[in-house]
Amino acid sequence: MTARSGGPLTGTAQVPGDKSISHRALILGALSVGETRITGLLEGQDVLDTARAMRAFGAEVTDMGGGAWSVHGVGVGGFAEPDRVIDCGNSGTGVRLIMGAMATSPVTATFTGDASLNARPMARVTDPLALFGAQVLGRAGGRLPMTLRGAAAPVPVDYTVPVPSAQVKSAVLLAGLNAPGQTVVTEAEPTRDHTERMLAGFGARIETEERDGGCVITLTGQPELTPQQIAVPRDPSSAAFPVCAALIVEGSDVLVPNIGLNPTRAGLFTTLRDMGANLDYENTREEGGEPVADLRARFSPGLTGIEVPPARAASMIDEYPVLSVVAACAEGPTVMRGVGELRVKESDRIAAMAAGLRANGVEVEEGEDWWIVHGRGAGGVPGGATCASHLDHRIAMSFLVLGLAAWRPVGVDDGGPIATSFPVFEPLMAGLGADIRRDGA
Ligand code: S3P
Numbered sequence: 001m002t003a004r005s006g007g008p009l010t011g012t013a014q015v016p017g018d019k020s021i022s023h024r025a026l027i028l029g030a031l032s033v034g035e036t037r038i039t040g041l042l043e044g045q046d047v048l049d050t051a052r053a054m055r056a057f058g059a060e061v062t063d064m065g066g067g068a069w070s071v072h073g074v075g076v077g078g079f080a081e082p083d084r085v086i087d088c089g090n091s092g093t094g095v096r097l098i099m100g101a102m103a104t105s106p107v108t109a110t111f112t113g114d115a116s117l118n119a120r121p122m123a124r125v126t127d128p129l130a131l132f133g134a135q136v137l138g139r140a141g142g143r144l145p146m147t148l149r150g151a152a153a154p155v156p157v158d159y160t161v162p163v164p165s166a167q168v169k170s171a172v173l174l175a176g177l178n179a180p181g182q183t184v185v186t187e188a189e190p191t192r193d194h195t196e197r198m199l200a201g202f203g204a205r206i207e208t209e210e211r212d213g214g215c216v217i218t219l220t221g222q223p224e225l226t227p228q229q230i231a232v233p234r235d236p237s238s239a240a241f242p243v244c245a246a247l248i249v250e251g252s253d254v255l256v257p258n259i260g261l262n263p264t265r266a267g268l269f270t271t272l273r274d275m276g277a278n279l280d281y282e283n284t285r286e287e288g289g290e291p292v293a294d295l296r297a298r299f300s301p302g303l304t305g306i307e308v309p310p311a312r313a314a315s316m317i318d319e320y321p322v323l324s325v326v327a328a329c330a331e332g333p334t335v336m337r338g339v340g341e342l343r344v345k346e347s348d349r350i351a352a353m354a355a356g357l358r359a360n361g362v363e364v365e366e367g368e369d370w371w372i373v374h375g376r377g378a379g380g381v382p383g384g385a386t387c388a389s390h391l392d393h394r395i396a397m398s399f400l401v402l403g404l405a406a407w408r409p410v411g412v413d414d415g416g417p418i419a420t421s422f423p424v425f426e427p428l429m430a431g432l433g434a435d436i437r438r439d440g441a
Contacts, residue, residue: 001396001415001438002386003403008251008299009432013242017042017067017232018260019421020166023050023093024198025230027101029071030059031177032202032225033078038069040232046091046420053098056082057107076225077178081107085145088113090346090391090420093167095144096125097195100171103134104154104178112145116346116391122146124163125171131157132175154179156221159186163341164314166191166264169217173199173206179221188214191314192264197290201228213311233260233290237318238422240268241397242432244322246297247277248329248405250379254432255282256295267316268323269295275303275330301378303330310338317341321398324353328362329405330375340369346417347390356387356399360410379405386411393417397425400436411439 022042027050029036041047043063051061051069058080060072074080079102086109088095095111099122102109112118123142130136133151138144156179161168169185173195176183196217199206205220239259246254261269261281272279278300281293305327308316313336316323320342327334342349350371354364361382363374383406389396396412403410415438418425429436 002409002411003400004409004435006435012255015234015238018235021232022047030054030073032073032227033075034227036071036227038230041069044421049089050094053086079105085110096167096171100174103129103175105150106152108149110147118144128159128172156181156183158184161187164189170195176219183219185217234258236265240319243297245401247300252299261291267312268319305330305332305334305375307335313338321394324373325402327373331377334373337370347392352395359385381406383410384408389414393420
């Protein structure tokens, strides 16, 4: 796919449902007895793979049309043994949460994924799951494909998560659901808290205590979860793309309505405002216990690079690729530290962005857990190169956003991965006036 600069971006961008919340709604629906109804589910490939996995574990999952889904769950500890390999495609969230959810039930399952997922570290999840009594057999380095035999007599666990990871935290909490007694998870820095909020919504006893800047979460095992009606908010991580595009394309004015601004997710928007972005929160309100606003983003010629506070990293971890594109269009350096986790996402996101930005005329420095983008100012990026997307949706979309503001077109070698999280990216961006085309089309 190739993106070219053209006129301003204008209009309203209705971005799809939140990916993190969509996975959790399907999994918790499958773990409660009775019917959970979900509206606004993200129908991206990652979430569809989780829906298929929940069916393989015995839940009845039905697409009712128009983003409405119904899940008839089997209850905590009620998973059936799948009769096939569970293929989670590209989704780290899917596989890690599902492994957690099955680890304390007496079933055995084998997991696999695409080339990206099969290269990602799983020991961070299977190490704590082994403490519950689960047995794991995987490839060298704790990689998929991997077989998990759930614990027949699970014991609760007290676990400190060694890396800032909501997926690890969530896997432990979901495993704790079917262990008797209290499972305790400690995290040094807070990460997205959708699992905790949703578990409480389904009726589990779960408490979070803030301690030394982090959190201690205590879950009481073996609750009876009550099915819920869940309205999935729109995804701030998807909103990031039209918002950032509007900030760097001359003359743009874009409204992105109904975006969840849970503080564990909204770090990008704070950072953009710190850089001088013309980004407003309109119609700020609460929905389903979450802060929500309409985002209005306008062309911002005066953006300046900043040092992003490392303590903010977890709340914007998926947004660094597109932030680096905005940083390329700002004056001066943008310094991003404490972001080693970017190297184990769907791709090594520091390496992928640094290579593509350099090929398009932007200077980037990088180390193991930091990188610096030297901005060229508004309208200053040469462009002209095609970048590798490395099976990573956010890398592909970030470079296409860059192409909308660069002198020459910017391409990506594979736009396919965009469908994992943002299946309507192309028509949505076209509706704003963006020139993004499939090569040969
Ligand atoms: C997610 C957590 C984050 C994030 C991912 C979604 C989640 O991963 O990068 O896209 O839904 O829990 P980590 O938990 O590995 O940081």
